[in-house]
Amino acid sequence: MTVSLIRPLERADLPEVAKLYELVMRSGRSTPPPRLAPYFERMLLDHPWADPDIPSLVHIGHDGSIVAFQGSSVRRARFDGRPIRIACAGQLVAHPDARHRAVGALLLRAYLGGPQE
DSSP: OOOOEEEEOOGGGHHHHHHHHIIIIISSSSOOOTTHHHHHIIIIISSTTOOTTSOOEEEEOTTSSEEEEEEEEEEEEEETTEEEEEEEEEEEEEOGGGGGGTHHHHHHHHHHTSSOO
């Protein structure tokens, strides 16, 4: 039995995440344009509203590679006069070879189980 590992996205993951995104969502190849990884860095890690308590997530396969990721954007609002954080799920991408293991569903479950209100 292999154990799934879901963890927060790290800066070192960005090149691999960009390759996966390019493969699944854009061209079908694993060579992303040079600006894709920096885009994810700006939007998912360096955005002023990025929240380390509600991070983007990656799913690590049995070989140590990233087989899926879930982008996270956090918005702040007020509800009944108290501040709240709203988790806005972004990109949800799973490698075609890993989809049979429900890695996307596992990522989304972990993301929605976070500390957001």
